[in-house]
Amino acid sequence: xxxxxxREFREIYxxxxxxxxxxxxxxxxxxxxxxxxxxxxxxxxxxxxEVALGALLTQNTSWRGAGKALENLISRKLMxxxxxxxxxxxxxxxxxxxxxxFNQKARKIKTFIKFLAERYGQxxxxxxxxPADRMRELLLELNGIGPETADSIVxxxxxxxxxVIDNYTKRLxxxxxxxxxxxxxxxxxxxxxxxxxxxxxxxxxxxxxxVTHCKERCTSRKPACTGCPLSxxxxxxxxxxxxx
DNA sequence: GCCCAGGCTTAAA
DNA sequence: TTTAAGCATGGG
Numbered sequence: 461x462x463x464x465x466x467r468e469f470r471e472i473y474x475x476x477x478x479x480x481x482x483x484x485x486x487x488x489x490x491x492x493x494x495x496x497x498x499x500x501x502x503x504x505x506x507x508x509x510e511v512a513l514g515a516l517l518t519q520n521t522s523w524r525g526a527g528k529a530l531e532n533l534i535s536r537k538l539m540x541x542x543x544x545x546x547x548x549x550x551x552x553x554x555x556x557x558x559x560x561x562f563n564q565k566a567r568k569i570k571t572f573i574k575f576l577a578e579r580y581g582q583x584x585x586x587x588x589x590x591p592a593d594r595m596r597e598l599l600l601e602l603n604g605i606g607p608e609t610a611d612s613i614v615x616x617x618x619x620x621x622x623x624v625i626d627n628y629t630k631r632l633x634x635x636x637x638x639x640x641x642x643x644x645x646x647x648x649x650x651x652x653x654x655x656x657x658x659x660x661x662x663x664x665x666x667x668x669x670x671v672t673h674c675k676e677r678c679t680s681r682k683p684a685c686t687g688c689p690l691s692x693x694x695x696x697x698x699x700x701x702x703x704x
Numbered sequence: 705g706c707c708c709a710g711g712c713t714t715a716a717a
Numbered sequence: 718t719t720t721a722a723g724c725a726t727g728g729g
Contacts, residue, residue: 519711525726526710560726564712606712626710671710680708 465655483668486616568604628674637695
């Protein structure tokens with residue numbers, strides 16, 4: 461089974477990479493820049509923090525709104541532990557309004573920031589050097605961080621191999637005929653991690669390509685199957701349907 | 705107006 | 718243990 465997944469998951473990856481090209485995930489704001497751009501992920505700790513907050517802010521929300529919320533924080537020089545620790549939760553909520561669920565998300569950000577400060581103090585950057593499994597475990601204990609957000613932080617903020625699953629991944633691999641409709645998160649994650657070598661660059665690119673493909677082509681309502689780079693591998697090619 | 709968007713928590717069945 | 722409701726803005 462792992463052998464079959466291994467061949468097929470790699471083939472899907474190669475096809476998507478050729479078709480769309482490298483995605484440059486996760487978007488980060490350059491030093492002196494005003495908004496997040498796709499240029500290859502974080503290279504400093506302020507950017508790692510930005511990626512982690514972005515992962516919280518984009519929960520069940522389009523990236524557009526999350527990006528705008530990040531811009532607001534960055535333009536006010538708040539993308540550092542001390543400022544985020546000091547800002548009142550209500551003020552934080554008003555700044556991240558465009559990302560939706562702003563009250564809940566403000567609380568989640570506060571929870572995460574307090575965790576870093578209380579556990580690591582001044583050397584909070586050490587958090588990103590925790591082993592991937594340990595980091596994931598710590599994140600999952602925090603209110604507001606579930607499996608996808610935890611994996612996004614481990615993979616894109618810390619640069620460690622942990623495969624990210626999301627609804628796009630579930631939908632695409634269901635349509636391709638590789639997994640049942642309501643497959644549990646951990647189950648699909650394990651399949652990817654067994655099928656592929658544990659390389660953060662590979663995991664990061666793969667997830668980014670899946671998101672691109674599902675946003676641009678394999679959409680919820682009317683998938684654009686004509687010209688799809690995966691159509692000859694797909695169990696549901698040409699099947700027009702409402703959902704799924 | 706309805707549907708969807710790079711989820712998660714809490715409470716009810 | 719599975720299912721539903723709630724969270725909320727913004728674009729198509």
